[in-house]
Amino acid sequence: RTVKVNLGAGLSVADGWLNVDSSPSAFFARWPTPVLRLIYSVSGARDEYPVDEYIRILKTHWFICHNLQYGIPVPAGTVDYLYASHLLEHLSRSDAETLLVDAHRVLKDGGRFRIAVPDLELVMGLYAGGKKGIALAEVFGDAGAYHGHKYMYDL
8 A cells, every 4th residue: 555645734635645734624624514614714724715625625635633843643664655845944944854854764665755845046036036026925925924934945
């Protein structure tokens, strides 16, 4: 059996993947629908998903609620594929390095880890080129709110 783990998944999930996230949505994923409707009503998911889609995602996918600053919650040598999209920039550099070491621990021999992060060089180029609004939105979000980024990476 192939084991696939999506780190910091949020609601961006794929069939057959274990989704690890520290959000309230992940914590309540298998709770009754009325509870999920309540969680939805106070969550940021309202901006991205209709309520029925939110509930479907939570009910039909496998979630573990876990803070990845404390490692990856699976046994050593058990994972074929790890995926982390827009996760590492939310960790301090030290915590990101620790997570990468833990990723090596959980991967099987020959396992793969795909990482996607915002490209700091691209953002800085946009900013220096006069496209300040686009650059700032990449780091801070469209609404100008801080996304919780703790470190940025240069591809």
